[in-house]
Amino acid sequence: xxxxxxxxxxxxxxxxxxxxxxxxxxxxxxxxxxxxxxxxxxxxxxxxxxxxxxxxxxxxxxxxxxxxxxxxxxxxxxxxxxxxxxxxxxxxxxxxxxxxxxxxxxxxxxxxxxxxxxxxxxxxxxxxxxxxxxxxxxxxxxxxxxxxxxxxxxxxxxxxxxxxxxxxxxxxxxxxxxxxxxxxxxxxxxxxxxxxxxxxxxxxxxxxxxxxxxxxxxxxxxxxxxxxxxxxxxxxxxxxxxxxxxxxxxxxxxxxxxxxxxxxxxxxxxxxxxxxxxxxxxxxxxxxxxxxxxxxxxxxxxxxxxxxxxxxxxxxxxxxxxxxxxxxxxxxxxxxxxxxxxxxxxxxxxxxxxxxxxxxxxxxxxxxxxxxxxxxxxxxxxxxxxxxxxxxxxxxxxxxxxxxxxxxxxxxxxxxxxxxxxxxxxxxxxxxxxxxxxxxxxxxxxxxxxxxxxxxxxxxxxxxxxxxxxxxxxxxxxxxxxxxxxxxxxxxxxxxxxxxxxxxxxxxxxxxxxxxxxxxxxxxxxxxxxxxxxx
Amino acid sequence: xxxxxxxxxxxxxxxxxxxxxxxxxxxxxxxxxxxxxxxxxxxxxxxxxxxxxxxxxxxxxxxxxxxxxxxxxxxxxxxxxxxxxxxxxxxxxxxxxxxxxxxxxxxxxxxxxxxxxxxxxxxxxxxxxxxxxxxxxxxxxxxxxxxxxxxxxxxxxxxxxxxxxxxxxxxxxxxxxxxxxxxxxxxxxxxxxxxxxxxxxxxxxxxxxxxxxxxxxxxxxxxxxxxxxxxxxxxxxxxxxxxxxxxxxxxxxxxxxxxxxxxxxxxxxxxxxxxxxxxxxxxxxxxxxxxxxxxxxxxxxxxxxxxxxxxxxxxxxxxxxxxxxxxxxxxxxxxxxxxxxxxxxxxxxxxxxxxxxxxxxxxxxxxxxxxxxxxxxxxxxxxxxxxxxxxxxxxxxxxxxxxxxxxxxxxxxxxxxxxxxxxxxxxxxxx
Numbered sequence: 001x002x003x004x005x006x007x008x009x010x011x012x013x014x015x016x017x018x019x020x021x022x023x024x025x026x027x028x029x030x031x032x033x034x035x036x037x038x039x040x041x042x043x044x045x046x047x048x049x050x051x052x053x054x055x056x057x058x059x060x061x062x063x064x065x066x067x068x069x070x071x072x073x074x075x076x077x078x079x080x081x082x083x084x085x086x087x088x089x090x091x092x093x094x095x096x097x098x099x100x101x102x103x104x105x106x107x108x109x110x111x112x113x114x115x116x117x118x119x120x121x122x123x124x125x126x127x128x129x130x131x132x133x134x135x136x137x138x139x140x141x142x143x144x145x146x147x148x149x150x151x152x153x154x155x156x157x158x159x160x161x162x163x164x165x166x167x168x169x170x171x172x173x174x175x176x177x178x179x180x181x182x183x184x185x186x187x188x189x190x191x192x193x194x195x196x197x198x199x200x201x202x203x204x205x206x207x208x209x210x211x212x213x214x215x216x217x218x219x220x221x222x223x224x225x226x227x228x229x230x231x232x233x234x235x236x237x238x239x240x241x242x243x244x245x246x247x248x249x250x251x252x253x254x255x256x257x258x259x260x261x262x263x264x265x266x267x268x269x270x271x272x273x274x275x276x277x278x279x280x281x282x283x284x285x286x287x288x289x290x291x292x293x294x295x296x297x298x299x300x301x302x303x304x305x306x307x308x309x310x311x312x313x314x315x316x317x318x319x320x321x322x323x324x325x326x327x328x329x330x331x332x333x334x335x336x337x338x339x340x341x342x343x344x345x346x347x348x349x350x351x352x353x354x355x356x357x358x359x360x361x362x363x364x365x366x367x368x369x370x371x372x373x374x375x376x377x378x379x380x381x382x383x384x385x386x387x388x389x390x391x392x393x394x395x396x397x398x399x400x401x402x403x404x405x406x407x408x409x410x411x412x413x414x415x416x417x418x419x420x421x422x423x424x425x426x427x428x429x430x431x432x433x434x435x436x437x438x439x440x441x442x443x444x445x446x447x448x449x450x451x452x453x454x455x456x457x458x459x460x461x462x463x464x465x466x467x468x469x470x471x472x473x474x475x476x477x478x479x480x481x482x483x484x485x486x487x488x489x490x491x492x493x494x495x496x497x498x499x500x501x502x503x504x505x506x507x508x509x510x511x512x513x514x515x516x517x518x519x520x521x522x523x524x525x526x527x528x529x530x531x532x533x534x535x
Numbered sequence: 536x537x538x539x540x541x542x543x544x545x546x547x548x549x550x551x552x553x554x555x556x557x558x559x560x561x562x563x564x565x566x567x568x569x570x571x572x573x574x575x576x577x578x579x580x581x582x583x584x585x586x587x588x589x590x591x592x593x594x595x596x597x598x599x600x601x602x603x604x605x606x607x608x609x610x611x612x613x614x615x616x617x618x619x620x621x622x623x624x625x626x627x628x629x630x631x632x633x634x635x636x637x638x639x640x641x642x643x644x645x646x647x648x649x650x651x652x653x654x655x656x657x658x659x660x661x662x663x664x665x666x667x668x669x670x671x672x673x674x675x676x677x678x679x680x681x682x683x684x685x686x687x688x689x690x691x692x693x694x695x696x697x698x699x700x701x702x703x704x705x706x707x708x709x710x711x712x713x714x715x716x717x718x719x720x721x722x723x724x725x726x727x728x729x730x731x732x733x734x735x736x737x738x739x740x741x742x743x744x745x746x747x748x749x750x751x752x753x754x755x756x757x758x759x760x761x762x763x764x765x766x767x768x769x770x771x772x773x774x775x776x777x778x779x780x781x782x783x784x785x786x787x788x789x790x791x792x793x794x795x796x797x798x799x800x801x802x803x804x805x806x807x808x809x810x811x812x813x814x815x816x817x818x819x820x821x822x823x824x825x826x827x828x829x830x831x832x833x834x835x836x837x838x839x840x841x842x843x844x845x846x847x848x849x850x851x852x853x854x855x856x857x858x859x860x861x862x863x864x865x866x867x868x869x870x871x872x873x874x875x876x877x878x879x880x881x882x883x884x885x886x887x888x889x890x891x892x893x894x895x896x897x898x899x900x901x902x903x904x905x906x907x908x909x910x911x912x913x914x915x916x917x918x919x920x921x922x923x924x925x926x927x928x929x930x931x932x933x934x935x936x937x938x939x940x941x942x943x944x945x946x947x948x949x950x951x952x953x954x955x956x957x958x959x960x961x962x963x964x965x966x
Contacts, residue, residue: 069812069912115813116919119789245751246748249747249748256745364807380785382780454744456772504749505709505740
C-alpha cells in the first residue's frame with residue numbers, strides 16, 4: 001500500500017523533531033531553493049538531485065512535503081513554506097525555521113508543482129534516505145520501494161546497509177533487491193545470475209515477476225530456463241492467493257447483499273409486505289451518516305459509531321410512520337401495497353433531492369477504515385470491506401437473537417404464523433406490525449451507514465439495491481433469516497467467480513437467470529418454511 | 536418578427552407572423568432568440584445545468600455589449616429532463632413555437648441523435664458542446680466538443696510516447712460512446728503494433744459500484760513485465776468507487792496510470808481527490824490553464840454565479856467558443872437565417888481560453904489543442920503535456936474500416952456530411 005508508505009514517511013517526519021528544521025548552509029543551496037519555487041516540471045529533477053547530494057538526509061522533510069503536495073512558495077519573495085491542515089484550518093510554516101507565517105493567505109502562496117515522474121523520483125529518493133531510519137518497519141518498506149528503481153548508486157547503498165543491518169526481515173528484503181539486480185546484469189557470470197534467479201523464486205513482489213517475465217526471453221538458455229522455473233513457482237503460489245482473494249471479494253459482496261436484504265427479510269419475509277420503499281430506507285441511513293459527519297467535522301473517526309444508532313432511529317421512525325399511515329390501511333391487499341410503497345419510494349427520493357440537492361454527497365471514510373491489511377504482495381484485504389463483513393454478521397446474529405429471545409420477537413413470530421390466533425391470545429397485532437416494520441426499516445438504515453462507505457451517497461442509492469434485496473430474500477426462502485444469510489453469500493461468491501470469466505454485465509444476467517430457473521424448481525427458495533404455519 | 540423558417544411552409548408562417556405582429560410588434564422586432572436545450576432535471580442535470588448557466592451568462596454578456604445586429608438577445612430555456620425522446624419534442628417546440636434562431640444543447644450522444652431529425656426537418660441550427668464518439672456530421676449541427684482524434688488518440692499517443700506504456704486496459708461504461716471510442720482505439724493500437732494479448736477490454740453497467748474483481752484483474756494484467764495503463768471511458772458517478780478501489784488495492788498512478796475522458800473539474804468538485812492524485816485526464820481545456828482569457832472567463836463566471844468556488848470545465852469552453860463563433864457568423868452574414876449563418880460559420884475563428892485560436896472547419900468540427908492533465912489534491916488538473924499546435928476535429932475516424940474513406944465537407948461543390956472519397960459519392964444520408 002503505497003499510500004501507507006507515504007503516511008508512514010509523513011508520521012515519521014513529524015514524530016522526529018530533529019529532522020524538522022532545515023538550515024541553509026551555502027549560497028548554492030539558497031539558490032536551489034529559489035529555483036525550486038516556480039520551476040518548470042521538466043527542470044525540477046536536476047534541482048532535486050543536487051539538493052539530495054548537498055543535504056543528504058536533512059532534505060527529507062522538504063521531500064516529504066513536496067511528495068504530499070504540501071510544499072508552497074510565497075509569491076512575493078519565493079520563500080518555501082509547508083502547508084498544514086489542522087482541524088480544518090490551513091496554516092503555512094516556513095520550511096527552514098518552522099515558524100508559522102499567519103500573515104499568508106491562500107492568494108499569497110503558490111503550489112510547487114509535482115507530476116507522476118517527480119513523485120516516483122521523490123519516492124525513491126525518500127526511500128534511499130530512509131534506509132538509515134531507526135525503525136526497521138520503515139527500513140523494510142524503503143527497501144521494497146527501491147525494488148522499482150534499482151540503479152548502481154542505489155545498489156551500493158543497499159550493499160553497505162546489508163553489511164550492518166541487524167534486523168533479519170530487512171536483511172532478507174535487501175538480499176532480494178540485490179538478487180534482482182544481479183539477475184538483470186549482463187556483465188555478471190551466468191552461474192551467478194542463475195543463482196540470483198533461483199533466490200527470486202520465493203518472492204511474490206510484482207517487480208520480481210515483471211523482471212522474470214523479461215528474463216524468460218533472455219538469449220542465454222540457462223537463464224531463460226531458470227527464469228521460467230522460478231516464474232512457474234511464483235505463479236502457482238500467486239494463483240492460490242488469487243483464489244483466496246476472489247473468495248474474499250465474494251464474501252464482501254455477500255455481506256453487502258446481506259446488509260441490504262436483511263431488513264427486507266423481516267418486512268417482506270416475516271410480515272409479507274412487499275415494500276418497494278426498502279431501498280429508500282437504506283438511502284436515508286446513508287444520508288444520516290452524511291448529516292452526522294456534517295455536525296461533527298472534527299471527529300470523523302467516531303462519526304460512524306454515532307451514525308449507526310442515529311440511522312436506526314431515523315429509518316425506523318420513517319418505517320413506523322409509513323406503516324401507520326399507509327401500509328396498515330392496505331392490509332391483505334398486496335398489489336395496492338406494492339403500488340403505494342413504490343409511490344413512497346419516489347416521494348422519499350424527491351424529498352432528498354429537494355433537501356440535499358440531486359448531486360451525490362461526499363461521506364468521508366474514518367482513518368481506521370481506510371487502507372488495507374497487506375498479508376503479502378499479492379494478497380491484501382481492504383479494511384473497510386473486512387469491517388463491513390464483520391458488521392453484517394454481527395447485525396445478523398443480533399437480529400436472530402431479537403427474534404428468538406425477546407418478547408417482541410415472540411410476538412412477531414406469533415403474528416407472522418397466525419394473525420387471528422395471536423390476536424385472540426391478546427397480542428396487539430397493530431402495535432407488533434408497526435414495531436416489526438420499524439425494526440426492518442431501522443436495520444435498512446444501519447445498512448445505509450455501511451454502504452455509504454462503499455458507494456456513492458445520492459438519491460438513487462436505494463434503487464441500486466432493491467432488486468438485489470428481493471432476489472436474495474426470494475432465493476433464500478421467504479420468512480427465513482438463515483436462508484437470507486446463505487443466499488446472500490452464495491450469490492455474492494457466485495457473482496465474483498463468474499465476473500472475471502464473463503464480465504460484470506453478463507455475470508449479473510446469468511445470476512438472475514439462475515434464480516428464475518431455481519424458483520421454477522423450488523418456488524419456496526432454499527429453506528422453505530415447514531409445517532402448518534407455512535400454508 | 537424573425538424571418539427564419541423560410542423553408543417551413545409559407546402559409547403557416549405568414550399566418551402566424553401576421554397575427555403575432557399585431558399582438559406584440561415591438562418586442563418581436565427587437566430580439567434574437569437563443570434556445571437552450573439542456574436537461575435541468577434527471578440524471579444528466581448534474582452536468583447540463585452548468586451549460587445552461589454558461590449560455591445564459593454569454594447572452595447577458597453579449598447584451599451588455601449592445602446585443603447583436605442592433606437587437607437584444609433573448610434566451611429561451613426548456614427542460615428535456617434527461618429523457619431522450621423529450622429532446623426531440625422540446626427541440627420542435629423551440630423551433631416552431633418559440634421560433635428560436637439558434638439552439639445550444641444536448642450532452643449525451645443519444646439525446647443529440649434524438650433531436651437531430653427535428654433539426655434537419657425544420658432546418659434549425661444547433662451547437663453541441665461535448666466530446667463525443669464522432670461518426671456524424673450534420674448540416675444543422677456544429678460540434679464544438681472533441682472528436683475522438685482530439686481526445687482519445689492523443690491521450691493514447693501520450694501514454695505510448697511519454698510513459699512507455701505497452702499494455703492497455705480499455706475500460707468503459709456499457710453504451711454507445713465508450714463502445715465506439717474503444718473500437719477506434721483498438722484499431723489504432725493494433726495499427727501501432729500492439730498485440731491483441733496486450734489489450735484488455737472491459738465494460739460495466741451505469742452506476743457500477745463493486746469494482747473489486749475488475750481492479751484485481753487490471754492489477755494482474757499489469758504484472759506481466761510491461762508497463763500498463765487504463766484508458767477509461769467510465770462515465771458518471773461509477774468513477775468514484777472505481778478510483779477508490781484502485782487506491783484500496785494499492786495501485787497508484789505511478790504503477791498503473793488511468794487516463795479518463797469523462798472526468799473533469801465538475802465531476803471532481805465535492806469529492807475527496809486524494810486517492811486520485813496523479814491519474815490523468817485528456818481534454819481541450821482545463822480550469823488551471825494560465826491565460827488572460829481564461830482568468831477573465833473564470834472571473835465573469837464567478838461573478839455571474841455569485842459563487843467563487845464554482846469550477847469551469849471543457850464543455851463550458853466549447854459552449855463559449857460556439858457562442859462567440861455564432862455571434863461573429865451572424866454579424867458576417869448580417870442575418871440569423873440558418874443557411875446564411877451555416878456558410879458564414881465555416882472558417883470562423885475566435886480565441887479559445889487556452890491561449891490559441893479555434894477554427895471552424897468545413898466538416899463543422901473545430902481545430903483545438905489537446906491537453907493532458909494530472910489530477911491534484913485540490914481537484915484541479917496539472918497540465919503535463921499538450922499538442923504542439925491545434926488538432927483538426929475529424930468527423931469520420933480514419934481507423935474504422937467503415938468510415939476510413941468518408942469525409943465531411945459542407946462547402947460547395949461537395950456539400951455533404953459523409954462523402955466517400957473513393958467512389959466520389961455522397962451517401963445521401965444527412966447525418
